[in-house]
Amino acid sequence: MPRVDYQKQAQDYYGKAPLIILGSGASAAHGMPGMGMLATYLVANTDTSGLSASDILAWDKFCQVLLDGVDLESALHQVAVTEELTSRIITATWTLISFEDIRVFHYSLQNKAMFPLSRLLNHMFKTSLPQINIVTTNYDRLAEYACDQEGVHHYTGFSHGFFRQRAAPDGIKSARRVNIWKVHGSLDWFKSPLEDIVALSNIEGIPANYRPEIVTPGTQKYQTTHLEPYRSTIDNADLAIKAANSFLCIGYGFNDEHIQPNIMAKCIRQNTPITIITYALSNAAKELILDGKAQNYLAIERGEIDEQSFVYSSLDKTRLIVEKNIWSLESYLSLIM
Template sequence: MELDDLKSLLQRHFTDGLVTVVGSGLSCAEGLPGMEALAAYLQATIEAGLTDDDKALWAELSPMITANGLEAALLAKPPSATLEAAIVAKTAELIAQREREIVTEIFNRTRTLRFTILLKHILKPTTGVPVITTNYDRLIEIASEEAGLGVDTLFVGQFAGHLNEQESRLSFCREVTLKGKNVQYRYRPRVNVFKPHGSLDWYYREGKPVSYAGDLPLPRLIITPGLNKFRNGYESPFDRHRERANGAIDKASRFLVLGYGFNDDHLETHLTPRIRSGVPTLLLTHTLSDNARKLAQEHANVIAIQQGFVAGKDGSSVFVNKTDHFVPNLALWDLAAFISEVLEP
């Protein structure tokens, strides 16, 4: 396939009905830790604060994590409730620390997030731009505000914001007009961010989920890898965000998938069947997971781009019509390069 034809094909994907799914790959590209870095941090720091029973359990988990990775180990041997709480605390500690460093650069105008630039090229429906992310960090929310858009996370309030979907939506209403017997609402352009695995700014207060932007010495509401995430995913506010995410997936005309590996059962009950049904899908990632590669190889509606090497040349491996093509000297799998080469020609 000629490069110009490929770029034209990719440009046509950015039209009505687009739902964006963001995985850890995009946050890693911005400098946040991935699963390997998190596993290393847990191995180095978690044991000191554990009870004797949890130390014994961690001693069993630790070599499994080294051999098979964090998620595989936690699936094979679910942690106790207290060990899980320690894992959540250490996970939030590491991500929040790295997030602060990135946010400082953004605040000082020395960094612009890739997603901020992308939003300039995405159509803004009056109902909001739907974005689903399995990440805990707030980079999508920050990127959206930096692009001049509002952010609807279903929470209302600046201090201990409460979960109220209707109030959150109506807070973006800017004008109400009456035409005949019909009431029309005009809303501020916004991004609807759905986070089925939780967020660094979610806490419990008096048994109810709240949103607080600062750091508190309290457990954060995030779901870590392992079997327990399926149990926790059906509690508030995870359940409502999961339902809204799945609702957006069911209505989508096309998908943009950024750094997501198709390994999360909370979303896969809706996302993969929709893709398999023929919904056009564009996938950008550093390395395709086995599940993502299978989708690209078996379904012509999927365009998947990952890093590629051929004959010593760096470039991009592009699946189009179930066929792998190599594009030399262009990192189209990286969102920054993709925007520059495809959306800002």
């Protein structure tokens, strides 16, 4: 018998109707590119034609920093890039992520059981919950696809339809709804020629005179997120975090200053329970959760092989080794359902 009944702990935390936090690891499980693949793609595919000499110099420096082994986010902080060069980087980022996003969508059309998140949402809605909140730093639409597969309405800050415009939360009525707060933007958000932000469904390219609204890592990240629709989205995410009775983090690395301060404040000040499931716990997650002041936590990462898990629990400071996969969302569901 293990020292810690991690299954009961997982069930107790889940029973508090957690706010779901999706990080890049949640998408990586479906083959979406991570920071490493994105960095390689950007170096090879960013359009630098017609850039000024200073922009070319900055771009060459940026590429060299990446080649020296610095991660993408750190590289974008180290090298100051202009608005024009940032725009080129955003376009290349959008192109790669969108291509992979559409690939996942087409695959999901043939595979009804593709998204464990669908089953999680369905299970949560078997209670009297009217709404579920998801906070994510991802640009992709995998959370939206998971909702669609389960026949659940979702809201991302816009009206329904193909040409979607900004809409307040109370402007969208449905008996049950998943709110998806995308704090770094989304592949379907664009700045229109009228300079307002719209969301365009079902397109596979950037329309003429429209600009993608996604926030790449780097020095302009925090400047951009003071603008709409990011400001409202982050405000709504903060409200959801402050109201949460529990957190379920899926593939989230705790490397984003927009959302984790409020998460940590809840965990430390109010002892709000937090569950983390991920391929590998980030250094930030270990520092903030395992070595920090969180009182109620359950963190599960992959062990040395897929069919092994490392479990860290606030009930016992010693790492527990479990000889099965409970670190993926698919397998985590077996603990709580």
